[in-house]
Amino acid sequence: MLPSRFDYHRASSVEEALSLLDDYGEDAKVLAGGQSLIPLMKLRFVSPGHLIDIDPIPGLDGIEEREGSLALGALVRHNQLASSEIITNGYPTLAAAAPQIADPIVRNLGTIGGSLAHADPAGDLGSVMLSMGANVVLRSSSGERVVPIGEFLVDTFTTSITPNELLTEIRIPTPPPRSGGSYLKLERKVGDFATVAVAVTLSLQDGTVGSAGIALTGVGLKNIEAAEAAASLHGTAPTDEAFAEAGRLAAAASNPVTDVRGTDTYKRHMVEVYTRRGLATASAMAAG
């Protein structure tokens, strides 16, 4: 497990990181927590010529509510999510997912920006962000743009980030009152990639479903937003029948393949079950 030769650059500010990206972008990888990148390098699946370490940059690990959104710095560690009161009180989908990400070692070191930028279709945070309608902030030496997560996640291990851009922040709209969330994950063991996982975010308004977001992990080339399933709930009563129908629509939106984790049939079935169960949990939470 020995990686190929590479040059290591330590960035102490966002500006320095962006300048390094300008110099080496095409042949560089940004190193944050290293929990995906380092194993891939040790397996020699990737062999970047340059690593730009953004870990020393101060101020990229903030968790704060600002202008109707939760702003998460790219270097927030997974375990910070799980222990943040802001998140456990107001962002139930994220709070549910955080302790299920990988294993304790990965959660201590891995960052949310790194996880999203890695764009693994089995990654948990992509689905959480899709279900909550998050945006990511991408900076380059020439400016900044804010991109909806659905446009950011393009394909397996592929995002819309350009080689000279750095993901610096994730912004999640603060859910309305009477909201609930759930993240149900089937994994063969702790630390395994999800066989199937379903993120559900839902709010209730006057006894019916106000807004809903459903996204799927591990059942396609990227995290899948089950928009039709979510739309089917708008304005309906939060009943078992409505959740079952949303489950069927979510299963139809999934596109799993048969592998050692299970057949495509099983995975599609699990999307249906977990969507239904997740909606019931989120709805009960929202009804409070």
Add this chain to the structure above:
Amino acid sequence: MATEAHEDQAEIRGIGHSVKRKEDARFIRGKGNYIDDIHLPGMLYMAILRSPFAHAKLNGIDASRAQAVPGVVAVVTGELMAQHNLAWMPTMSGDTQAVLVTDKVRFQGQEVAAVIAEDPYVAKDAVELIDVDYDALDVVVSPQQALASDAPVIRDEKDGQTDNHIYHWESGDADATDRAFADADRVVSLDTFYPRSHPAPLETCGCIADVDGATGQATIYMTSQAPHAIRTVFALVAGLPEENIRIVSPDLGGGFGNKVPVYPGYVVATAASLLLGRPVKWIEDRSENLISTGFARDFHMHGELALKNDGTMLGLRTSLLADEGAFHADAQPSKFKVGLFHVVTGSYDMSAAHVVADGYYTNKAPGGVAYRCSFRVTEASYLIERLVQNAAYELGMDPADLRKKNFIRKDQFPYETPTGFVYDSGDYHGAMDLALEKIGYAELREEQERKRAEGKLWGIGLASFTEAVGAGPHKDYDILGLKMNDGAELRIHPTGKGILKISSKTQGQGHETTFAQIVAEEIGIQPEDIKVQHGDTDNTPYGLGTYASRSTPTVGAATAMVSRRVIEKARKIAAHLLEVAEEDVEFTRPTFSVRGAPDKAVTIQDVAFAAYTNFPDGMESGLEAAYYYDPPNLTFPFGTYAVAVEVDRETGVWQVTRMVAVDDCGVRINPMIVEGQIHGGLTEGYGIAAMEQITFDETGNCIGSNFIDYLLPTAVETPRFELGETVTPSPHHPIGAKGVGESATVGSPAAYVNAVIDALWPLGVRNIDMPLTSAKVWEAIEAAKAPA
């Protein structure tokens, strides 16, 4: 210099004491000395190029780009090895195995070439620059494919080999078994596959070969469970004089059978060191370990159990297809082609059994090592325990009752099985009763009825295994002709401390503690005053190593016997010191006293000092002895495991709610270590039942080449274990002990699977092959739902 015996002497912490492990002082401080911790001056590093194909003709190797990399010292190919007659080596089953490829590759991950460099990174970089010209061939990935008449012949280099068949082996009496089946009211059959698993020790394999060109001395540091056997094999393979070979097995980070064989990397590193005159280190990475080193199991099993309607078992028939991979490299005694699988009648009294086995070559890694088990006993135990459970349901009996009705009774021991084992001792009803009591079996069954009425799936599974460990008696057991007997040497120093040198090699079993306790028990010197040395062939007696739960049955016995030899001499010296005749000396450890005058006494420490300072005329000085032990029989540990599970009908996810393990391994030397061994085995058994498997796609690609694909259970998944014990001493072992390291791996998989099948039986599910992933459980439920 006789002294008064101390009345307040500290209790001797011999057998039965949970002494803390002596080795842990260094391990928990990170001060262990593992193979990769060893650095020799001038050391070079080796990396191996492995085949991406499972079956391909080798047209040529161009190493010029690799050779040009600064820091590369040499590139070793099969052609170079062949020039030294080292391109092939013998396996433990008497087959041959390619060291480096000369003609064609036969499994994905096979060793093709090696780079020797000044730096491990350079070696790895250069490996990627070796250009190999292959022509891909059709592949065979199962024994069913291998036996097809048009299957490609994998071992076409062997004279007379025209197909992929390796061996046919039978045990038991076919005619008697036919008669038993003719008398049966009912025959219950089961086809099941015990999947290919891997021992996956957390420390991978590796070596440092240090051949001194001037002296001819070859010192090889190696991750080996069997250093003495390896030394002899090296002498035979490489033609090196055996006295010039020293194998040093340092601290091992687990073995589980994976570190028994000789691997090509060891041979190439040794050859490279010999040719280059410098030490060469080779450390496998995780993927190399999983794709190329000794796998376990991979048995396709068919079993039929003949019964009377009242549940009486009459006979057992089994047939096996063994997937051996590209080279037949099973670790097993020479006489037994499928190890000790013929212990398959297990804990049951039946008159007849017949075992038929056929082994086949496939384009998969070789191995067939006994992964934490005694030579294929795991597969046998699994088959009979699954069959018995299913038989109970088909007869409408409770699985516990059917077992108890057929258990070999306590008064039947020694008991000869229909396949020729003579079980030394047992109390199967006792272990079963305790397990049922501990788990609250009757109440659980009632609870199960209530849960079923609510539509829930609850299951209770049992397994009552019998192990056959401690190979073994020299008349029956050898590996490549080497008898499976082991030795111990004990030397007591003048100050009353001692050193015990043993032929076995700990990989985590706690030998440095346990064997010192045996000495303490026998001669009265505290275990902390006995240093236990092992793993260095220059400094330990000969023996075949540690695997198959054999250390306590063989070396443990040798340790007790050598201690008794030391006491024989000590008694003579005590008589001299006490100025009485030898027959008037009584020994109650640690004190020798005069019969009838107990106040007149000397301690073993006094005697030790006298052995170097004041010994009788005509006696040799010193206090030491050696002993090689030839076991009269194997030992047969047993137990009953009981598991309760809850299955989610909608998802197939199952969870263990209770796990009770009652083990009887005879006398327990260090109960804490025994319980640790059982915990480890139950965890590995759970891993095999629930998640561990190496699979291959149709082109022979190995799926399971890292810990993302090959799953090991963590503390989160692992059930909580509740242990119980009964003690039935082995009647022939000097201290009544039996092996225990592997009982739980052998016995527990069937208990977990039986529990899940128990939950699903009312739905019509009869079998699910391991590992029981939620996906497979769900599919089985769905298939049972579907109209036939």
